[in-house]
Amino acid sequence: xxxxxxxxxxxxxxxxxxxxxxxxxxxxxxxxxxxxxxxxxxxxxxxxxxxxxxxxxxxxxxxxxxxxxxxxxxxxxxxxxxxxxxxxxxxxxxxxxxxxxxxxxxxxxxxxxxxxxxxxxxxxxxxxxxxxxxxxxxxxxxxxxxxxxxxxxxxxxxxxxxxxxxxxxxxxxxxxxxxxxxxxxxxxxxxxxxxxxxxxxxxxxxxxxxxxxxxxxxx
Amino acid sequence: xxxxxxxxxxxxxxxxxxxxxxxxxxxxxxxxxxxxxxxxxxxxxxxxxxxxxxxxxxxxxxxxxxxxxxxxxxxxxxxxxxxxxxxxxxxxxxxxxxxxxxxxxxxxxxxxxxxxxxxxxxxxxxxxxxxxxxxxxxxxxxxxxxxxxxxxxxxxxxxxxxxxxxxxxxxxxxxxxxxxxxxxxxxxxxxxxxxxxxxxxxxxxxxxxxxxxxxxxxx
Amino acid sequence: xxxxxxxxxxxxxxxxxxxxxxxxxxxxxxxxxxxxxxxxxxxxxxxxxxxxxxxxxxxxxxxxxxxxxxxxxxxxxxxxxxxxxxxxxxxxxxxxxxxxxxxxxxxxxxxxxxxxxxxxxxxxxxxxxxxxxxxxxxxxxxxxxxxxxxxxxxxxxxxxxxxxxxxxxxxxxxxxxxxxxxxxxxxxxxxxxxxxxxxxxxxxxxxxxxxxxxxxxxx
Amino acid sequence: xxxxxxxxxxxxxxxxxxxxxxxxxxxxxxxxxxxxxxxxxxxxxxxxxxxxxxxxxxxxxxxxxxxxxxxxxxxxxxxxxxxxxxxxxxxxxxxxxxxxxxxxxxxxxxxxxxxxxxxxxxxxxxxxxxxxxxxxxxxxxxxxxxxxxxxxxxxxxxxxxxxxxxxxxxxxxxxxxxxxxxxxxxxxxxxxxxxxxxxxxxxxxxxxxxxxxxxxxxx
DNA sequence: CATGAATGAGCATTCATTCAT
DNA sequence: CATGAATGAATGCTCATTCAT
Numbered sequence: 004x005x006x007x008x009x010x011x012x013x014x015x016x017x018x019x020x021x022x023x024x025x026x027x028x029x030x031x032x033x034x035x036x037x038x039x040x041x042x043x044x045x046x047x048x049x050x051x052x053x054x055x056x057x058x059x060x061x062x063x064x065x066x067x068x069x070x071x072x073x074x075x076x077x078x079x080x081x082x083x084x085x086x087x088x089x090x091x092x093x094x095x096x097x098x099x100x101x102x103x104x105x106x107x108x109x110x111x112x113x114x115x116x117x118x119x120x121x122x123x124x125x126x127x128x129x130x131x132x133x134x135x136x137x138x139x140x141x142x143x144x145x146x147x148x149x150x151x152x153x154x155x156x157x158x159x160x161x162x163x164x165x166x167x168x169x170x171x172x173x174x175x176x177x178x179x180x181x182x183x184x185x186x187x188x189x190x191x192x193x194x195x196x197x198x199x200x201x202x203x204x205x206x207x208x209x210x211x212x213x214x215x216x217x218x219x220x221x222x
Numbered sequence: 223x224x225x226x227x228x229x230x231x232x233x234x235x236x237x238x239x240x241x242x243x244x245x246x247x248x249x250x251x252x253x254x255x256x257x258x259x260x261x262x263x264x265x266x267x268x269x270x271x272x273x274x275x276x277x278x279x280x281x282x283x284x285x286x287x288x289x290x291x292x293x294x295x296x297x298x299x300x301x302x303x304x305x306x307x308x309x310x311x312x313x314x315x316x317x318x319x320x321x322x323x324x325x326x327x328x329x330x331x332x333x334x335x336x337x338x339x340x341x342x343x344x345x346x347x348x349x350x351x352x353x354x355x356x357x358x359x360x361x362x363x364x365x366x367x368x369x370x371x372x373x374x375x376x377x378x379x380x381x382x383x384x385x386x387x388x389x390x391x392x393x394x395x396x397x398x399x400x401x402x403x404x405x406x407x408x409x410x411x412x413x414x415x416x417x418x419x420x421x422x423x424x425x426x427x428x429x430x431x432x433x434x435x436x437x438x439x440x441x
Numbered sequence: 442x443x444x445x446x447x448x449x450x451x452x453x454x455x456x457x458x459x460x461x462x463x464x465x466x467x468x469x470x471x472x473x474x475x476x477x478x479x480x481x482x483x484x485x486x487x488x489x490x491x492x493x494x495x496x497x498x499x500x501x502x503x504x505x506x507x508x509x510x511x512x513x514x515x516x517x518x519x520x521x522x523x524x525x526x527x528x529x530x531x532x533x534x535x536x537x538x539x540x541x542x543x544x545x546x547x548x549x550x551x552x553x554x555x556x557x558x559x560x561x562x563x564x565x566x567x568x569x570x571x572x573x574x575x576x577x578x579x580x581x582x583x584x585x586x587x588x589x590x591x592x593x594x595x596x597x598x599x600x601x602x603x604x605x606x607x608x609x610x611x612x613x614x615x616x617x618x619x620x621x622x623x624x625x626x627x628x629x630x631x632x633x634x635x636x637x638x639x640x641x642x643x644x645x646x647x648x649x650x651x652x653x654x655x656x657x658x659x660x
Numbered sequence: 661x662x663x664x665x666x667x668x669x670x671x672x673x674x675x676x677x678x679x680x681x682x683x684x685x686x687x688x689x690x691x692x693x694x695x696x697x698x699x700x701x702x703x704x705x706x707x708x709x710x711x712x713x714x715x716x717x718x719x720x721x722x723x724x725x726x727x728x729x730x731x732x733x734x735x736x737x738x739x740x741x742x743x744x745x746x747x748x749x750x751x752x753x754x755x756x757x758x759x760x761x762x763x764x765x766x767x768x769x770x771x772x773x774x775x776x777x778x779x780x781x782x783x784x785x786x787x788x789x790x791x792x793x794x795x796x797x798x799x800x801x802x803x804x805x806x807x808x809x810x811x812x813x814x815x816x817x818x819x820x821x822x823x824x825x826x827x828x829x830x831x832x833x834x835x836x837x838x839x840x841x842x843x844x845x846x847x848x849x850x851x852x853x854x855x856x857x858x859x860x861x862x863x864x865x866x867x868x869x870x871x872x873x874x875x876x877x878x879x
Numbered sequence: 880c881a882t883g884a885a886t887g888a889g890c891a892t893t894c895a896t897t898c899a900t
Numbered sequence: 901c902a903t904g905a906a907t908g909a910a911t912g913c914t915c916a917t918t919c920a921t
Contacts, residue, residue: 038344040344045916055916065917124340159420159424161420166397169397170414170417173395173396174393174396177388177389177392177393177396178392190384198382205378206422262889272907273908274891274908275908278891279905478697491902494896495903503896599858604835604855608852611830611831613830614830614834628820632820633826636820640860643816644863702912712888713885717884721912722912722913
């Protein structure tokens with residue numbers, strides 16, 4: 004990302020926190036491949052090209068490594084999402100973009116997606132205290148979209164952003180999980196995106212039926 | 223369930239497969255409390271009131287215990303769902319019922335719900351081969367509802383049951399997870415049910431906006 | 442062996458101690474196949490066609506089963522050896538016969554031979570107290586042959602039966618072990634018998650060399 | 661052995677592979693005392709003054725520890741034997757030396773002898789694949805002696821080194837086993853050595869009988 | 880800062896033995 | 901006598917974490 008700054012200093016100077024980054028990158032790979040519990044710290048160290056002990060210079064313990072990984076990656080993702088969304092006006096447009104970006108990320112970095120998705124869940128079991136603030140923030144982007152839509156009258160006034168953010172995230176998450184675990188052979192993520200968008204915009208009911216559905220389509 | 227028949231036989235008759243059932247019940251508790259990985263076989267044994275070794279008379283190993291638990295419970299759930307749903311006509315009604323039953327189960331047996339939901343995911347990480355056939359069957363109930371709706375014209379003709387079943391399940395699952403992990407203080411599951419139903423029936427858009435939203439917004 | 446007596450009683454009457462014998466037979470098979478330590482009592486029970494617990498009606502424990510097996514089989518062997526040897530006059534003839542019978546037994550019942558040979562050794566490690574009286578008796582048959590030869594002047598007067606019995610048994614045992622573990626492909630037991638006999642009768646030295654070897658070498 | 665060189669270097673220099681050697685030394689003691697199966701890895705660790713886990717840094721598992729122990733010790737023994745034997749001319753002299761060295765080793769290191777002898781046998785039961793190459797090499801030293809004697813005409817031309825090496829090893833082994841397990845009270849190993857030597861040189865037959873049997877050189 | 884050898888707590892699993900039927 | 905389900909003590913091995921260099 005900060006590629007341009009590279010020329011400013013002698014090339015020999017390693018980027019600050021080179022090791023930390025390499026460890027995090029390695030952790031993504033290893034956690035994604037074996038799952039958090041079966042991942043060995045040694046394997047992460049080897050993958051990162053550092054000694055086992057080095058990991059403990061940057062992270063308190065294995066749990067902390069997962070948490071840090073999560074926070075670190077989410078920070079970037081949240082920033083990117085906010086930047087992109089801020090350029091759009093309507094709530095519907097933004098929701099579309101959110102869905103597109105979420106699934107795009109899954110498609111581009113399936114390993115990362117798997118860690119953020121699957122491993123987070125199980126970790127919440129044993130890290131009861133960890134509230135995953137970045138995850139909340141991520142969800143809040145969604146909530147804000149719903150708020151916006153409600154405020155501007157674009158969306159129904161009776162919708163509950165607090166709940167809807169979970170619903171939409173859950174849908175995205177499940178769809179991503181299937182896609183990445185089945186090695187993308189079942190359906191394209193683009194199809195999933197369209198289906199989610201359709202559900203949000205039109206619901207499930209047959210087009211004409213909509214308004215009429217409530218009153219008169221069964222004579 | 224068979225409460226009435228209880229009086230018919232001598233009380234002394236021990237329930238068939240008493241031990242197996244007690245172990246499974248104990249496993250639900252212990253897995254839910256500590257998570258699969260942190261759950262100790264010894265704890266399950268103690269909770270079940272049997273010796274450690276007894277567990278291995280009924281299950282191949284700890285993994286098999288989780289899988290068996292999953293299959294066993296899902297079987298009952300699937301049967302109950304099918305029975306209930308078969309009494310309803312419309313796809314929309316059935317979908318409503320499905321949502322209601324899923325969340326009702328979560329509310330009644332949060333521990334079981336957590337195991338079926340959270341632990342299954344992580345287990346799929348390390349039990350790559352386990353395809354969770356009962357879970358597929360459960361999802362298929364959803365898919366069948368969408369098929370039905372599409373066929374009868376009740377639902378949009380362009381919806382994809384294969385994807386939608388994942389979307390709706392993901393939504394239900396996420397909503398359940400939050401509810402059970404936050405100890406129900408955020409919102410009632412009934413609210414979540416209503417929100418999901420609304421999303422399915424009406425989508426997100428403001429009532430009038432619908433058709434117009436697509437064309438009218440961009441003159 | 443006692444086949445003739447079978448007709449004397451109703452066929453239905455099972456031979457006394459039928460179970461005990463079946464268990465011992467099974468133990469030979471299972472011990473030979475897996476070794477004493479890796480042999481499971483359950484496997485012996487299955488092979489014998491009895492329940493696990495039944496074994497403990499006839500034997501104190503797994504160790505006792507091995508010991509009993511040993512005593513039981515050795516008893517028969519010793520009796521047979523004594524009977525056969527008593528019909529021969531000379532010590533050399535008897536030694537020949539002993540070698541022939543020992544290796545013959547190995548050839549006919551390799552499984553039994555393996556248990557008596559290999560498993561006994563390791564058991565002596567952990568059953569420090571067990572003196573294997575039948576084994577001593579077996580060795581004594583050999584010692585008696587040497588005694589006889591010494592007394593009659595057939596053998597050298599300076600030989601030590603106490604030690605020679607071990608030497609000859611060790612030779613037989615090792616040769617048997619190799620033969621049975623290599624699945625008889627290296628050499629025939631008959632060759633080994635001849636070699637042992639030659640060693641005893643002629644020693645290793647070239648025929649003429651004998652006396653001269655002792656004096657002529659050191660002038 | 662390298663006692664003199666001790667003064668040459670700073671005492672602080674730790675022997676290379678200190679831990680590995682200590683573990684092997686400890687294993688000899690513990691295996692000899694309890695037998696392979698009853699020996700606990702924990703006990704070996706304590707005896708070696710290392711942690712349990714340390715053993716697994718040097719050896720794959722308990723089996724591998726036994727095998728490594730065997731290979732390691734045999735290597736030294738084989739080298740020492742070859743060195744010593746190469747200084748002797750005749751086959752008979754070499755055979756004498758072999759017997760002397762084998763029993764000398766048993767006398768000096770009874771624990772090691774017991775492990776190499778007893779535990780190897782039982783291990784071959786469960787480590788079917790392990791061919792004990794060093795043991796073969798050890799036996800081959802014997803075979804070579806017989807070959808030499810046969811070639812030079814010192815020994816009978818009809819002897820079979822392949823079989824005789826087993827016979828002599830078996831004799832030595834059995835004699836050693838008894839000596840070490842009876843805590844040397846029965847006979848001195850020197851007696852056993854003499855007895856084996858006599859058997860090889862003169863056979864068992866009374867002197868007169870001997871030559872007369874063949875030709876009659878004693879009036 | 881970095882290393883990686885050493886640590887040792889922790890746990891799933893086995894299997895000889897028992898005993899209620 | 902016979903059964904075989906149940907027991908629970910016993911142990912090999914793993915791997916997160918430390919710390920001397």
